[in-house]
Structure formats: C-alpha cells, structure tokens
Amino acid sequence: MPLSDAGEITGRLNSALSGLAEFRTAGRPGWTREVFSESYRDSRQWVAGQMKAAGLEVHKDAAGNLVGRLAGRNPAAKPLVTGSHTDTVDGGGRFDGVVGVLGALEAVQMLRESGAALERDLLVVDFLGEESNPFGLSCLGSRALAGELTAADxxxxxxxxxxxxxxxxxxxxxxxxxxxxxxxxxxxxPHAYLELHIEQGSTLEARGMPIGIVTAITGIERLVASFTGTPDHAGTRPMDDRRDAMVAAAEAVLAIRSEGCGAPEHGVATVTRLENASRSPNVVPSLVRLYGEVRSVDESWLSGTRGRLAAEIAARAAEHDVEADLSWSTDNTVVRASDSVQDLAGDAASAAGIGWLPVPSGATHDAVHMAALAPMGMIFIPSAGGKSHCPEEFTSTDQIATGVRVLADTLVRLDSHKFSTTPHTTQRSTL
Incomplete structure (x- = not known):
C-alpha cells in the first residue's frame, strides 16, 4: 500500500490527542484517567464517537472493551486486531496507550482514503483498564478476551x-x-494482533531511530515481603538491642536494587512501597511490609531471582534478628513477539525508507494477553527523554505519524500473510 505523507495526518492526530486530553480527573496531577473513574467513563464515550467518525461499526463487549469494526471483503475470515488503551496511571501523560488507539483510527482513515480494501475485518480495540489499579490486576480487558479473568480475580x-x-x-x-x-x-x-505504542524508554531516541520493532515483552515477578521484629520504645531501647523490622526492610531494598544492577541487559528490580504497621513516631518498627518487582526478557535470569533474593533478604534480616517472609506472584512470563509479524513490520518500514531497530519492551502491554490468541507484534515510536507515566511524557505528532504509516502498511501485509507453523527466527534491521 502506498504510504501517505506524514504531513497529511499530523493535523488530525493533533486534534485527536488534544480532544482526548480534555478528559482527566480534577485535582490530580498530569493527565489522570484511571480505570473505573468518571473521567475515564466520559472519555470512552468520546472515543466511541471517534471510532464512528472514522467509519467503524462500534460496540462495547461484555468485558467493557470498545471495539470498532472496519468490514473486510470476507466476513468469515479471521479478523486483524489493533489498538491499545486510553486509561492512565495517576499523574500520567497523554501518549501511553493513547497513540495505539488514536493511531489505529488514523490508520483506518489512511486505508479508506487510499482505497485499500482488506480481505479481513479490521478491529480497533480500546481495551478496558490496561494500567495497574488498586485491585492489583492490570490488562483487565485483554485478560477477559483471552479467557484469563477468573472468579478469584x-x-x-x-x-x-x-x-x-x-x-x-x-x-x-x-x-x-x-x-x-x-x-x-x-x-x-484473530488472524494477528499489532499494537502501536510509545517506547517508554530512551533507546530509540538515543540511537536516533524513528521505529522500534518489539522482539519480546518483559516477564514480571512481584514480591511482598513481611519483616517481623519487636516493638520497643524508640527513645529508651539501646541501638544494639533492637529487632528493628524497618532496618531489615531497608537492607532488603538495597538487596533488590543490587539484584537489578547485576542483571543482564534489560533486567531491572524495583521496590515500590514500604508500609509500617505502626503509625507511632516513637516506636521501633515491629512489622514492615515491602512491595517490589523484578523484570527481564531473560527467562533464565528472571527465574533465578526468587531464590537469590529469598536467600539474600533472609540472611540480611537474620543479622538484625528479624524474621522475613516472602511471597511471590508472576504478573506475566516473558512473551516473544511473532517472528513473522516482526519481519512484516520491518519490511513495511524499510519499504518507506524509515529506519528501525529491534528492541525489547520493559513494560507490559495488552499485547501480552493477545499473544495467547494470535501472532502478536508491536511497533514502538520514541519517547522524549525516555520518560513515561508522568506529565512530561512526550512524543511528537510527526513521530506518531511515522508510526501510523508503518502500522497501516503492516496491517495490509498481515491481511494476506499466511502464517507458518514453523517459527521463523530471522530478524532484519536497517542499522
């Protein structure tokens, strides 16, 4: 498919981005539009209107996902699916997830204007609640589509x-x-799933590359550690005679950081929260809970973190005569993008003279759950300064337009592609 000049679509993208940015929760920083909030509810009515304006048939499914359908020539053929999410974290930005939904709608406009008629239906999805939430379960809409949402959830x-x-x-x-x-x-x-997204990291900007083609999405191991000591008067108990749970938790913070610093490329470890059971300012902490996570696309390293951290944290806690109890949960395993989808996206970028780079994703996405249903791929565009999940998150409309052009042409290539049952491992790059 001939790709439109980027300048033809930046105006519509600017208008759409500005329109959606109007929906945010008053009194919260940045562009806060959390799942189940009133601002999110109102924004999705607006998104549904944008889908209809792009010529899509629109419905909300039983899981709360917004689905827009562009009819193909053969309604019996398995559909192509693209999209992302429009909810944000508290204090988030205007681009995370959003460019995957609004960019997909712009790709639909380009397909219609070019006269390209797909054999398959094209479904544009605004997945419900991709971001983390107080219930501790992300990617609500895509989990449900993949049949992974349970009564326990x-x-x-x-x-x-x-x-x-x-x-x-x-x-x-x-x-x-x-x-x-x-x-x-x-x-x-579906026949295939393809998602446009901001990188949320600095690799593309640092390398001067306009497009990243995702090779894999990080696995995430989450832990909750409880440290139990003895409550004492903070003014009278001698320093060498304390069972201070907070000190043991602080040691664990450093151990987790050290694990991340010693990781292979694309491995990280983060403590996100510490909670002291006592609110008194003059009591030696006796019960502290730590919440953290470890991420990597290296399955071998990631699988070993549980044992390594359990041993290190227990040993450091014992030095302070504090008991440490760790519980782990797997948010998602490492998910590999389809080799065929990677190749087709690379071909689309190369055909347009657009440079690209194979990159892993350190963030999780709805694509993780869609990969259980169909060959999956993601296209990244640069994030200024690598910043995301904050008001400073920024990607220019020219960069988004470049991503949309590659998205549209890749969808056309996927429409006629016959996936092989034999994995294809070639990864090409224009570097």
Missing amino acids: LARTDYSGKTLAAAYSDFGVDPSALLSFKGWTGSRR
Missing part, C-alpha cells in the same frame, strides 16, 4: 475493601457475564 479487593466485581458493576459491566464471556478464544481467535 473478581473477588480481589482494593484498599477500602471494595471488590473488583463491584467496581465492574458500578462501571456498567455485568461481573456475572464476565465469567461466561468467551472473548476471542476457540474459533473466534
């Missing part, structure tokens, strides 16, 4: 004791229907 509670099921119900999504929702499993599986 719906029973999860937030800090106030409200269940996820109740949050769904208040948002207008029937939680009982979620458990019987078949999504896109079985015979309803």
